[in-house]
Each structure stands twice: as structure tokens, then as C-alpha cells.
Amino acid sequence: MNWEPLRLTFELALTTTLVLLVVSVPLAFWLSKTTSRIKPVIETLVSMPLVLPPTVLGFYFLLAFSPNNAFGSWINEWLGIQLVxxxxxxxxxxxxxxxxxxxxxxxxxxxxxxxxxSEAAATMGKSGVTQLFRVLLPNIRKSLLTGIVLAFAHTVGEFGVVLMIGGNIPGETRVASIAIYDEVESLNYVAANSYSLILFALTFALLLLVYLLNGGYLKRFWKW
Structure with missing residues (x-):
């Protein structure tokens, strides 16, 4: 079994999770506080990947990032970045x-x-940023952990989006989900089973850890 797809998968999941953490915290904070009329629109856009087929998103990413289109051409020429x-x-x-x-x-x-x-922190002269990182986030550690684990596990299991935008380039975009598909097409069920078991065990362990922590089971275990 080639370990390169697994390495790429975990590298992609870790990178994606770190970027999401930076992006999602301020976005979630704004959504939790705002009374803006566009809030339902933003929430809808954020939630669309939950119901939209991955191939649809992948197709539009492919079009947008392609050097043949204006946006993809601009990124390629001015930033020197090729996303397709x-x-x-x-x-x-x-x-x-x-x-x-x-x-x-x-x-x-x-x-x-x-x-x-927030009101108590505001009366002490704390800014919104200080309130978020010093007061609010420490009080939602379980929610943070849940978001981190779900984002990581979901990225590990991606297939449609990855295939559409990344293709199947060994050492570059051939992650484990694509490798499983290739091995099944080649009737190499032993290798496909090896990849699948590793991903199954990893995601099961991560989700179990979240439920154990959020349910307080680990604290009860240590009390014993």
C-alpha cells in the first residue's frame, strides 16, 4: 500500500482545519451577534455545502479557478498561483x-x-476582540472542539469536490478517497480495504473522542 495518499489526506485536513479556525471564529461571532438583514443570506451560503452535491461545488470551483476564465487567469497571472x-x-x-x-x-x-x-466584559472596558478570545471562546471549548473535529473528519472524507478540482495527480492531489476509488476500479480490493479501514478507524476515534469529552465520560473515568 502506498502511504502517500494518506499523507496528503492528513496534510489537507490539517491545513483546511487551521484555515477554517481562523475564518470561522470571527464569522461565527458576527453571526451570533448581528441583527443585519443579510444574516439569513450569509447563513444560507455557509450552510449550502451541507445539501449541495459535492460535484456541483467542484464543477463551479473548476470553472472559477480555470486559467481560461477571468478570475482564474487573474490569480495565475498576478499572484502566480494555479488552483486547478x-x-x-x-x-x-x-x-x-x-x-x-x-x-x-x-x-x-x-x-x-x-x-x-459580554456585558460584564464591556463594563470593564474590554474590546470586542478581547471579549471574544478572553471571555467567550474559553466558555465554548466543547463547541470549538466539535467544530475542529467535524471539519477535520469531513475533509478527510471528501471525494467529489477533490476529484473535480484536483483530479488524480500522484503526490499532489491523489488523496486517500481518490486512491480508494482507483483501487476499486483496478479490482485491487486489498489496497482499497487498507485505505478504507485506516480512514474508518481515524474518523471513528475522532468522533468518539468528541462524544466522550462533551458527555463528560472521561472525567467520570478519571474519578474512578
């Missing part, structure tokens, strides 16, 4: 595709906090 059939393109597509899995748990956690926390 590249690892960078996988990261950009994965960030958008996994966005709701990070934003929604954090937004739900922030919304559930009592307003008195």
Missing part, C-alpha cells in the same frame, strides 16, 4: 466545502452563552 489540479486548489475548495462544519458548532456555542458575559 493543485494542492492549493484542494485547500481552497475544502475550506469552502467544510465551512458549515466549523461555523455552525461555534455559532451555536456563542449563541447559547448568556449576554451577561
Amino acid at each position: 489540479f493543485s494542492f492549493g486548489g484542494l485547500v481552497v475548495a475544502s475550506v469552502i466545502y467544510s465551512l458549515p462544519f466549523m461555523v455552525q458548532p461555534i455559532q451555536a456555542g456563542l449563541t447559547s452563552l448568556p449576554p451577561s458575559l
Whole structure:
């Protein structure tokens, strides 16, 4: 079994999760506080990857990032970045595709906090940024952990978006989900089973850890 697809998969999942953490925290904070009329529109756009077929998103990413189109040509010429059939393109597509899995748990956690926390911090002269990172986020650690794990696990399992925007380039875009598809097409079920078992075990362990932490089971275990 070739370990390169697994390495690429975990590298993609880790990179995507880190970028999502930076993007999702301020976005979730704004969504939890704003009364703007465009809030439902933004929430709809964020949530669309949950219901939209991955191949649809992948197709439009392919069109947008293609050097034959204005946006893709501008990125290629002015920034020197090629997003089609590249690892960078996988990261950009994965960030958008996994966005709701990070934003929604954090937004739900922030919304559930009592307003008195922010009000008390404001009376002490704390800025909005300080309130977010010093007061609010420490009180939604479970929501943060849930978002991080879900985004990571969801990125690990991507197929349609990855195939459309990245293709199947060994060492560059051939992640584990694509490798499984290739091995099945080649009737190499032993290799496909090896990749699948590793991904299954990893995602099961990550999700189990979230449920154990959020349910307080680990604390009960240590008390024993």
C-alpha cells in the first residue's frame, strides 16, 4: 500500500482545519451577534455545502479557478498561483466545502452563552476582540472542539469536490478517497480495504473522542 495518499489526506485536513479556525471564529461571532438583514443570506451560503452535491461545488470551483476564465487567469497571472489540479486548489475548495462544519458548532456555542458575559466584559472596558478570545471562546471549548473535529473528519472524507478540482495527480492531489476509488476500479480490493479501514478507524476515534469529552465520560473515568 502506498502511504502517500494518506499523507496528503492528513496534510489537507490539517491545513483546511487551521484555515477554517481562523475564518470561522470571527464569522461565527458576527453571526451570533448581528441583527443585519443579510444574516439569513450569509447563513444560507455557509450552510449550502451541507445539501449541495459535492460535484456541483467542484464543477463551479473548476470553472472559477480555470486559467481560461477571468478570475482564474487573474490569480495565475498576478499572484502566480494555479488552483486547478493543485494542492492549493484542494485547500481552497475544502475550506469552502467544510465551512458549515466549523461555523455552525461555534455559532451555536456563542449563541447559547448568556449576554451577561459580554456585558460584564464591556463594563470593564474590554474590546470586542478581547471579549471574544478572553471571555467567550474559553466558555465554548466543547463547541470549538466539535467544530475542529467535524471539519477535520469531513475533509478527510471528501471525494467529489477533490476529484473535480484536483483530479488524480500522484503526490499532489491523489488523496486517500481518490486512491480508494482507483483501487476499486483496478479490482485491487486489498489496497482499497487498507485505505478504507485506516480512514474508518481515524474518523471513528475522532468522533468518539468528541462524544466522550462533551458527555463528560472521561472525567467520570478519571474519578474512578
